[in-house]
Amino acid sequence: MVSAAFYGLIAMSVGVYMAATSDYLFKAAHGHLNLLGWVTMSIFGIVYFVLPDLASTKLAKLHFYCAHIAVLFLSGGMAIFVLFGSTNVAKVGAVFAISSMLLFLFGLIKYGSDNTSLPHASVIDSKLPISE
Ligand code: HEM
Numbered sequence: 001m002v003s004a005a006f007y008g009l010i011a012m013s014v015g016v017y018m019a020a021t022s023d024y025l026f027k028a029a030h031g032h033l034n035l036l037g038w039v040t041m042s043i044f045g046i047v048y049f050v051l052p053d054l055a056s057t058k059l060a061k062l063h064f065y066c067a068h069i070a071v072l073f074l075s076g077g078m079a080i081f082v083l084f085g086s087t088n089v090a091k092v093g094a095v096f097a098i099s100s101m102l103l104f105l106f107g108l109i110k111y112g113s114d115n116t117s118l119p120h121a122s123v124i125d126s127k128l129p130i131s132e
Contacts, residue, residue, distance in 0.1 A: 007037025
């Protein structure tokens with residue numbers, strides 16, 4: 001979650017820069033850093049919080065690094081494309097992004113059902129009346 005918030009902060013700062021200067025060169029990089037960095041990484045973080053058995057697997061650790069490489073190479077690669085015209089870095093980022101989603105899906109299918117009871121049910125119940 002901390003890295004998701006960090007990506008969101010950087011992406012929004014680029015958004016403020018674009019809005020302030022009307023220079024929209026980096027809008028694709030901004031959009032993808034927000035959606036892949038802030039939103040998607042937040043979703044991964046919340047799912048791993050709710051499913052700690054899944055989060056403790058080697059697969060989840062591999063997914064963690066794969067997802068970060070995807071965010072940096074895809075959104076960074078889009079900035080490199082508008083500056084230098086090369087799509088190579090963004091292409092590497094795209095491969096890591098789709099691999100990251102495949103690893104996540106595989107982890108959910110293989111380990112997701114292990115968490116028969118929500119680990120933080122007592123915490124969640126005290127805050128959200130789920131059982132009602
Ligand atoms: C401080 C907050 C933000 C500011 C100031 C900002 C500013 C901008 C600006 C100026 C553009 C270009 C608009 C145009 O094409 O005319 C843009 C595009 C975009 N923004 Fe933001 N934005 C912010 C937050 C976000 C967030 C939180 C998300 C998603 C979670 C987001 C997703 C996008 C997307 C998907 C685009 C379109 C990119 C494209 O056309 O390739 N933005 N934003």
